[in-house]
Amino acid sequence: MKKRFLRLLFLSGTLITLLTACEYDYIVPTPPPPVIENDTISFLSDIQPIFDAKCISCHSNSQKPLLTTGNSYNALMTGNYVVAESPETSSLYTKCKPGGSMAPYTSSDRLLLIFRWITAGAKND
Ligand code: HEC
Numbered sequence: 001m002k003k004r005f006l007r008l009l010f011l012s013g014t015l016i017t018l019l020t021a022c023e024y025d026y027i028v029p030t031p032p033p034p035v036i037e038n039d040t041i042s043f044l045s046d047i048q049p050i051f052d053a054k055c056i057s058c059h060s061n062s063q064k065p066l067l068t069t070g071n072s073y074n075a076l077m078t079g080n081y082v083v084a085e086s087p088e089t090s091s092l093y094t095k096c097k098p099g100g101s102m103a104p105y106t107s108s109d110r111l112l113l114i115f116r117w118i119t120a121g122a123k124n125d
Helices: 002-027 043-055 072-078 091-096 108-119
Strands: none
Touching: 043 072, 043 108, 091 108
């Protein structure tokens, strides 16, 4: 009797753990980072270097968006890859966050910079 109760307790514990783990993954993939007031993030010194290091090996010719220096800002804006102040609806961010097809090329540090830049208004500075 006692054994059966313990087994049941163990099984339901495992089940609950598994279920909550799944739910966490699917419903909240990455909690949005806190917004930084008056963020001094800059496109030229913080974002373009990410493109140079991780993206232009593919995004420098026909692969849209074009992410090379001098072209990237216009390409992102005219192609609607970035919605100022709204990273969650910007495909530049959603493609790069965990689960997106560009996630393998985007470390969490770099993803955070992209998030901050869009949140701060996606300025060309
Ligand atoms: C190994 C090549 C490769 C690298 C490196 C790469 N990309 Fe891509 N990217 C692609 C391909 C191929 C597509 C089109 C397929 C897709 O959307 O997944 C694409 C699509 C995209 C799109 C969506 C384009 C559209 O029109 O929907 C964005 C935004 C993007 N990449 C951004 C980036 C950023 C930012 C980086 C660097 C952090 C990066 N990519 C690195 C190959 C690459």
